[in-house]
Amino acid sequence: MRVALFATCLADTVYPEAAKATVRLLERLGHEVVFPPEQTCCAQMHVNTGYQREAVPLVRRYTRTFAEAEVVVAPSGSCVGSIRHQHAIVAAAAGDTALADAAASVAARTYELSEFLIDVLGLEDVGAYYPHRVTYHPTCHSLRMLRVGDRPLRLLRQVRGLELVELPAAEQCCGFGGTFAIKNAATSTAMLADKMRHVLSTGADVCTAGDTSCLMQIGGGLSRLRTAVRTVHLAEILAATA
Structure with a gap:
């Protein structure tokens, strides 16, 4: 399977090992991982602090960046939650129904890592070893x-x-x-x-x-x-x- 990685802002700027580990894991499991360089923030910070109008360009960018992805995986329940539950609502509130429909479509293909492993790949044992x-x-x-x-x-x-x-x-x-x-x-x-x-x-x-x-x-x-x-x-x- 060809998987698009959404790294998220915090992983990109502060905790890159989370994103790198996601890539290593998925590649070890036999999947191709791609990283669309156009990706930025999911807009959660903007929406949660009341800046919905300012969030619209970020929703548009996320939707455009991952429009062709078979699946998108992110090492963040918080960001995936924002994508699934906020993107279409933000676009609809701005009066952009086309964007709202497109955002909902991409959101339905966006998964948090544990969701993807269990619900999509049907795996619980990923071959890990961690003696702690x-x-x-x-x-x-x-x-x-x-x-x-x-x-x-x-x-x-x-x-x-x-x-x-x-x-x-x-x-x-x-x-x-x-x-x-x-x-x-x-x-x-x-x-x-x-x-x-x-x-x-x-x-x-x-x-x-x-x-x-x-x-x-x-x-x-x-x-x-x-x-x-x-x-x-x-x-x-x-x-x-x-």
């Missing part, structure tokens, strides 16, 4: 918008050498929420403190998730506490073989 004690944080958008459910956990359970430990109060938000962490810093910090306490209680070496945004929030807090716990994107674990 790992806990999983289900990010808000993947959990509540995409409803990926236990797909990431099913994939992690098949990773050789990995000891998966349950995260207490896993469904609670980490406090990032994009600009929420800036506009409501005190509340965000309190939520992060709860999340870090739960992560540390597991005794895990690694906290993983399907969104680099949440890993940035959790990882930043853990590093400031000088803990030994690392944050690693799900794609990096699934791509590891040694």
